[in-house]
Amino acid sequence: MKVLIFGHRLEVGGTQVNAIELSAYLRDACGHQVSYFASAGPMQDLLDSAGINFLPLPDTKSHPSVARMRVIDEIIRLERPDVVHVWDWPQWLDAFLGIQLYRKVPVVVTCMSMVVPSLLPKRALTTFGTPDLVNQARAAGFRRAELIVPPVDVRLNAPDVIDPTAFRKQFGIAEQDVLVVTVSRLTDWMKSESIRRTMDAVRALGSDPRLRFAIVGDGTARSDLEGYARGVNAELGREAIIFSGALLDPRPGYAAADIVVGMGGSAMRGMAFSKPVIVVGEHGFADLFSPETEEYFTFNGMYGLGDGDPSNKHLTAALKRLLESPEERRSLGDFARQYVERHYSIDTIGQKLNELLETAAQSPVRLRHVVHDAVRTASLAVAGRLARRH
Incomplete structure (x- = not known):
């Protein structure tokens, strides 16, 4: 299966480490062809050391970004993935039109925030990082909320691995x-x-x-x-x-x-x-x-x-x-x-993520669901921008 990972800007941060380590796991343990697209940053060194194909995106301070959406569409057209794994709501704002609505590629959206962002899609397969957040999401109407906790590579992070x-x-x-x-x-x-x-x-x-x-x-x-x-x-x-x-x-x-x-x-x-x-x-x-x-x-x-x-x-x-x-x-x-x-072992979490990605890849993209999520997300994003101006 061909998997594209849409990650955060590659600045130093825990979510970036999670996304990169899970990308390597999907390739090495599950046998998928994995590429990673995001804005460049210092964490690209970790991607390179893991040997993961990197597809750069233009950086942006606001979402959705038209410049980003154009590059994303070109990446999807050339790569033809089976599924796209999107990390958090800013990336979802940049992705939903080109990936789901236009190219009709299945997505899994992962949120590692400590709240349930209202901008996330309610009908796409969406993961949250704690049981409490999954319960909150389901109560708020997220149809396919699942649990993916932050993984830890317990082989790389272990008492005897690094000399202190x-x-x-x-x-x-x-x-x-x-x-x-x-x-x-x-x-x-x-x-x-x-x-x-x-x-x-x-x-x-x-x-x-x-x-x-x-x-x-x-x-x-x-x-x-x-x-x-x-x-x-x-x-x-x-x-x-x-x-x-x-x-x-x-x-x-x-x-x-x-x-x-x-x-x-x-x-x-x-x-x-x-x-x-x-x-x-x-x-x-x-x-x-x-x-x-x-x-x-x-x-x-x-x-x-x-x-x-x-x-x-x-x-x-x-x-x-x-x-x-x-x-x-x-x-x-x-x-x-x-x-x-x-x-929290990456083996346990990686297998669960793999199952979710395979489920999404085998599920047809339902246009009416995508349109519903797109209209809802766009309305909330516009309302948020107008509120910030006043």
């Missing part, structure tokens, strides 16, 4: 130091709140000189976050918080960590490295991943919404608990690794 000493040496992390690591895009939207709160927790516990915090990533919020970190470091009188910048391969950061703080795929990769993980979200949410919280995170994903309590007590308490107990760090890390192997 180079990362720790590069950033002056001593053997006795307890290193907290966050791997994240540094953006104001969703991410920066939990990073600031982690810095606040480090400040609160900073009388323990072993505590260090490494932030692996880059983005538009980096300069503000670095300014905040300078204030914390000055108050503590030492370089407790460091920035490594973005790493195309962030595994050395996970390997070097004693504790991982993160959300979504970043939290799960930390778990795959047998690290204890504090899962963060928005509005002050923070909780340890543990046998007591496993059920919550399985249903809701590695994320949560807090009650807005400004005290930061949950994150500080979780970090203090792990800082003081190396035995609990080990036991929770082992538990996390076993959990990821059971639920």
